[in-house]
Amino acid sequence: MIRVLPYCAFLADSRVELPQFGVDGREVKILEHGELRVLWSEVKWPYDPQAMQRHAVEFHDVVRQVFLKAAVIPFRLLSVFENEASLSAFMSANEAYFVSDLKRLASAVQMECVIYFVAGRPQPAESGTAYLREKAGLLQRIRKSAEEVTHALGSVTQDLRVREVRNGVRMFVLIERGQEKPFKAAVEAVSVPEALSRRTSGPWPAAEFLCEELRAPQAPSVK
């Protein structure tokens, strides 16, 4: 069956070069909705599992091309609509939130810093208690390191979310577009504690900083 896959929303006055082809080589179309523009394609649903990696990269490439020049609100690869009318109804119901967030995040990008330990197998002679104690110690050092990074970033940070993951913390940092190098320099100035690893990435669309309504919007009911 054919479904409608939205890639991202952006403001109509953005000067962007629109991608021609998206997931599975399908034509990228544009939905004009007041101040909003939404890129979308018709896709075959469900996806072929063997093609998921490729689809992920294709989806990413479409969003990235717009994001290079303007703020975007991305959708998700597995969020599809029945048809263009359903997508349009969804955008009508949530237009105010999209416009408000796109204006609020117009000049912001999201950077990420993950501090983690690589889980190793406990040595045979090691007791379970000793292993858990060691893990707790590592987590404490990770949290301390995250605090040091937060401090080092200082005024580069516009907003910050920290989420604990299974073996570390993931920091989402909202910064001004163009401040990526100062961000990376500030993070790199903080030494990585022994036995821990750290990875930074970005810029990404500021998806972690969307308003609650867009992180879980309600679709209009269809009868």
Place this chain on the structure above:
Amino acid sequence: MPTDFEPITLGGTGEEEVSLLEILDHVLNGGVVIHGSLVISLAGVDMVYLGLNVILTSVETALRNLQLAETIERRELP
């Protein structure tokens, strides 16, 4: 709250490089969340998720192999 899918546990090879795993994480987990009966067919989602598990496993395996290869390479250095 720990998440189920953590690209960071698999590490990476370069700070500037965007890994496939990071892309997968963002296109699947980042962005607008849509609820509602009109959105998706459940059977389709089951199939996609089934496929996705397979794919994530293969990515994880690939990166583990890459890390193993790097370890071996380091050991072989004088």
